[in-house]
Amino acid sequence: MLLVRLYTEILAVAMRHEIVRLALPPIGTRSYGIDPEFGARTALAAVSDHLDRHPDMEIVFCLVEPEQYDIYDAVMRGMVADAPILQRHLSQTSV
Numbered sequence: 479m480l481l482v483r484l485y486t487e488i489l490a491v492a493m494r495h496e497i498v499r500l501a502l503p504p505i506g507t508r509s510y511g512i513d514p515e516f517g518a519r520t521a522l523a524a525v526s527d528h529l530d531r532h533p534d535m536e537i538v539f540c541l542v543e544p545e546q547y548d549i550y551d552a553v554m555r556g557m558v559a560d561a562p563i564l565q566r567h568l569s570q571t572s573v
């Protein structure tokens with residue numbers, strides 16, 4: 479899937495350039511009409527996989543609309559049981 483490859487490539491480029499902090503937007507959910515929940519699941523899954531291999535990297539999502547935050551929050555909370563790295567992150571942030 480193209481969206482997964484896009485997030486994976488962004489994270490790979492960040493690693494090649496030794497970037498340890500990265501902010502990501504919800505790609506395609508406005509401009510290209512990607513379903514926001516699908517986009518959030520895709521982004522969070524790609525980031526979770528990446529953080530499993532690179533736990534020292536810090537990744538935040540730039541969510542400018544309250545609805546975006548609500549969607550990402552709900553999706554992340556639903557993924558926590560299956561993604562220990564998200565569990566650690568969620569416990570370290572205020573939501």
